[in-house]
Amino acid sequence: MDEKRRPGGPDQEGAGGETENGRxxxxxxxxxxxDAELLARRTAETGRGSQKDDRQGYALAVKLSSxxxxxxxxxxxxxxxxxxxxxxxxxxxxxxxxLGFCAGVLNILRSTGAVAQPGAARAKPDSGxxxxxxx
Amino acid sequence: MExxxxxxxxxxxxxxxxxxxxxxxxxxxxxxxxGALRNPSAADGQFGRLIxxxxxxxxxxxxxxxxxxxxxxxx
Numbered sequence: 001m002d003e004k005r006r007p008g009g010p011d012q013e014g015a016g017g018e019t020e021n022g023r024x025x026x027x028x029x030x031x032x033x034x035d036a037e038l039l040a041r042r043t044a045e046t047g048r049g050s051q052k053d054d055r056q057g058y059a060l061a062v063k064l065s066s067x068x069x070x071x072x073x074x075x076x077x078x079x080x081x082x083x084x085x086x087x088x089x090x091x092x093x094x095x096x097x098x099l100g101f102c103a104g105v106l107n108i109l110r111s112t113g114a115v116a117q118p119g120a121a122r123a124k125p126d127s128g129x130x131x132x133x134x135x
Numbered sequence: 136m137e138x139x140x141x142x143x144x145x146x147x148x149x150x151x152x153x154x155x156x157x158x159x160x161x162x163x164x165x166x167x168x169x170g171a172l173r174n175p176s177a178a179d180g181q182f183g184r185l186i187x188x189x190x191x192x193x194x195x196x197x198x199x200x201x202x203x204x205x206x207x208x209x210x
Binding site for chain 2: 080
């Protein structure tokens, strides 16, 4: 942009060209300021995330799936055991497997913070969206 | 003995339904991820709906698992 300010530049044509160049310079300066701000913000964001976020994402995925599957398996085992003890052969398994599924979904909702932990309202009022989701 | 064999074959066929649930879950989470990469600031607000869709889709897979378990252990 410094070449444009030189007299006899490629697009300099009298007084009108002078104001045109001034506007172009200010636009160029504003564009450079915007670029600098965007670069600073972008580096700040990537510095905050990257490797730590990756590990937290893996940990969250494994935690959520294992909590869900644990609920279903515990429900199935409980239903099978109750069936064997009480002799109500299909119905205990059916009811407790569905209850285990509901408990697994509730586990997921609790660990993501969509539903408050039981007793969290009494212990700490602002611990609903806990520190396990990285926010 | 033939009824026993049919029981095991039926349990195996019932587990095919979990593959359908897997396809549905892949669609849900893939579309959520695509949308979250397009607009990351709106992703956190839709997380509850993502979990709702996950629960409804996974329920059908659990039903087929239930049928398989019933055929294996309760019939």
